[in-house]
Amino acid sequence: MVVLVRDEALPIELGIVQQLFGSARAAGDGRPLYEVVTCALRPGEVTTDGDFRLAIRNGPEALATADTAVVLSSHADYDRPGGALPPELAAALARIPTGARIASICTGAFVLAAVGLLDGHRATTHWRFTDRFRRLFPRVVLDPDVLFTHSLGGGREVLTSAGCAAGIDLCLHLLREDGAAVTNEVARAAVVPPYREGGQAQFVRRPVPEVLSRSTTAARAWALEHLAEPVSVAQLAACESLSVRAFSRRFREETGTSPLRWLIGQRVARAQHLLEETDLPVEAVAERSGFGTAVALRQQMRAAVGVSPSAYRATFRGPRSAASGGGSGSPAEAADGSPAGLPSS
Structure with missing residues (x-):
């Protein structure tokens, strides 16, 4: 992994990438799973938005050598007339190989957009x-509400993230990928959740009318219980003594998502x-998490994280726990979510 740092950089972004990928180590022997290399447009000092500079040893x-290239943001990204990149x-x-994936953090997306x-x-x-991004790059399908995106652009995998802290979400997504x-x-x-709910809509500064001075905290706390x-x-609306319509509107304004999606x-x-954390059968996990049936749980897990419950358990607890997680008297679940020995659809 190669990280490109430019003048007027935000040091927190470099710290995020170095910390998350640098701390990813094999469970058995503790060897690093990633080699993270930092480079600049020329070796030497790079300015930051703080009162210090970064000493970068590697040039462009x-x-x-990158299999993954990460373009960090710079305060210069959104100030360039016409969005054109310096030569x-x-x-x-x-220089980035055609087979490498490219990710950007924050306004680094301006750089990826500028090269098409x-x-x-x-x-x-x-x-x-x-708003400025849309004016400069009308061909890009901009989604201002999400924390990160992952798509195939220009024949390669391209990822973008929202503000600098959303770089954490992007890095954890890359680790999962x-x-x-x-x-x-x-x-x-890093004391962060592996998955963060909602999008950046919840962080957008907007005037809050007096009628919205109350929050939906009580309803969310009740739901979790x-x-x-x-x-x-x-039921959630009743917790706040609101109509369903008023509650749904307030809920989205506070969390950036709908009550049902939340x-x-x-x-x-x-x-x-x-x-x-447990050896509960998939059916019991489905009941305790509110999905009711293993089929519903599999559907929602696939939609949310792209894998079946047993595949998720195998990834995060190892094959031994996956073997014990099928439930007493229940057929073991294959990696694709279908019962072992039966064809998947």
Whole structure:
């Protein structure tokens, strides 16, 4: 992995990448799973938005060795007239191998868009600069509400993230994509959730009318206490003495998502915890997380994290726990979510 740092950099972004990938180590022998190399457009000092500089030893030639290239943001990204890249930066990006995936953090998406990697594809950037991004790059399908995106752009995998802290979500996503079983441990060590609910819509500064001065905190707390039970939006609205319509509007303004999507996300998170920390059969995990049936749990797990419950358990607890997690008297579940010995659809 090669990380490109430029003048007017945000040091927190470099720290995020170095910390998360640098702390990913094999469970058995503790060897590093990633080699993280930092480079600049020229070796030497790089300015930051603080009162210090970064000493970068490698020049842009390091990008030619990347299997993953990460373009960090710079305060200069959104100030360039027309969004055009300086020749030196464009030449550096051209060094990245065609088979490598490219990720950007925050306004680094302006750089990827300027070289056409995002044309026709979904991308995001910091919410403060979405209007400017749309004007400069109308061919990009900008989604201002999500924390990160992952698409195939220009013949390669391209990922973008929202504000700098959303770089954490992007890095953890890359770890999961690589099948790193240590993703949860990396997240725990950094004291961040492996999956973060909602999008950046919840962080956008907007005037809050007086009628919205109350929050939906009580409803969310009640829902978490009753996840194993059927929960309706009407019940949640009743917790706040609101109509369903008013509650749903307030809920979205506070969390950036709908009540039902939030509820599903919380149930998936509960299921993940149970799959990681217990030997409960998949059917019991489904009941305790509120999905009711193993079939419903499999569907929601696949939609949320892309794998079946047993595959998730095997990834985060190892094959021994997966073998014991099928439940007494229940057929073992194959990696694709179908019962072992039966064809999958």
